[in-house]
Amino acid sequence: MSHTPGPWTARPSFSMHWDYAIETDDVDIAHVLRLAHHDEPRELAIGRANAHLIAAAPELLAALKTLRFILEALDLDPIATDYTSILERADLAIAKAEGKP
């Protein structure tokens, strides 16, 4: 069986022990644990970065699979490659992973 289909989202949580819940519309995926020194802004920022990265994992994987497919096709027909499209998808996945708009 494969992983829970995306998109996954990082939802801020008010739990005592975790700051973000990773979920789809219907399913819990994971809970990003609060780091030991969570009162420090830097630790909070790292936890948020971890949550964004985890939520982006399905898109990162999809981008990678597309990349691989096209790389395989490169051996057969290098002219038919849309490398720009790969980079655009990679950029979108990276932006989500890094929590950027």
Added chain:
Amino acid sequence: MSPALKYARPTPGPWIVKALAGHVFELSKLLIMAPSGAPIALVAAQPGQMAPNARLLASAPTLLAFVQRVAGKGLTRAELRAGARALLIQVDVPGQAPEPPGAPPRGLRDQLTDILKTRTKGPTRTQRPASPPDGSNGDR
């Protein structure tokens, strides 16, 4: 918030999937840890999908690093092909087992016990029907 905090980097990988043993962990048996042993996330129990989700979660830093290198055009075609193949094996192959079950790192067991005690007090989200019988929009 300063840009440095707004765009802080996530915990460096590679992240590890740790299977937890013991009855207190019955709600979640898979923990994502940093190489340092620091806990990162608890994987929610979803029938048939918990292990694949854990593999994908743990692969996230490696996936991001690879895609970033691709976006930066810093790889040769051969490196791209080899890297993509290795990552897809890591994420997709069921034989990629987590670390053997065992006690969590020192201090972590208490933290997780507290977490799961708290978790049992609140509503637990699981797979829900597409729409409630009364035709309303449900609780979200």
